[in-house]
Amino acid sequence: MPETLFSLAEQIRRCTACPLWKQRTLAVPGEGPKNAKLLFIGEAPGVEEDRQGLPFVGRSGKFLTEMLNQIGIDRKTVFITGSVKCHPPKNRVPKTKELAMCKELWLDKQVSLLKPKLIVLLGSVAIQSSLGEKKDLANVHGLVVEKEGLHYFLTYHPSAAMRFPAVRKLMEDDFKKLKRVLN
Numbered sequence: 001m002p003e004t005l006f007s008l009a010e011q012i013r014r015c016t017a018c019p020l021w022k023q024r025t026l027a028v029p030g031e032g033p034k035n036a037k038l039l040f041i042g043e044a045p046g047v048e049e050d051r052q053g054l055p056f057v058g059r060s061g062k063f064l065t066e067m068l069n070q071i072g073i074d075r076k077t078v079f080i081t082g083s084v085k086c087h088p089p090k091n092r093v094p095k096t097k098e099l100a101m102c103k104e105l106w107l108d109k110q111v112s113l114l115k116p117k118l119i120v121l122l123g124s125v126a127i128q129s130s131l132g133e134k135k136d137l138a139n140v141h142g143l144v145v146e147k148e149g150l151h152y153f154l155t156y157h158p159s160a161a162m163r164f165p166a167v168r169k170l171m172e173d174d175f176k177k178l179k180r181v182l183n
């Protein structure tokens with residue numbers, strides 16, 4: 001049977017490949033239509049995401065939905081997932097090995113099935129995971145980067161924008177750029 005986003009999600013929910021599975025309630029494979037042209041990748045499920053098994057459903061999810069609405073994008077038309085699919089204990093940052101494992105097993109397959117026109121990387125962990133190197137967001141936010149035939153738009157994570165008004169302004173400007181890129 002050929003793999004689909006649905007069959008991948010079923011496997012992700014049972015995955016025990018890295019230590020993060022031990023303390024999860026529900027894995028969070030991601031959500032969105034299979035023909036989505038835009039893919040958003042965040043960091044890791046938070047407490048509420050872990051409880052519901054859905055991405056970006058907490059406060060930062062509401063913020064992301066508002067940011068999308070501001071540039072005329074309906075959240076239901078995009079695919080949203082995380083760099084890792086299981087909630088790290090005490091909200092710690094996923095370790096490099098966990099990021100690499102989850103990407104190789106799941107994220108890369110999701111990307112190759114979706115074939116998105118553009119991948120929006122939300123925050124430095126998503127950038128590290130997908131581009132394979134750490135970058136200073138202050139220098140790269142708002143840029144489109146091409147790697148191995150995929151196009152990435154780099155910006156901040158909603159939770160950082162919610163905490164710091166200056167970052168919020170930068171992220172809002174990035175989303176206006178994103179709209180121009182998409183047009």
Ligand code: SF4
Nearest residue numbers: 015018021085086102
């Ligand atoms: S974080 Fe990813 S690799 Fe680790 S257990 Fe969860 S689904 Fe598997």
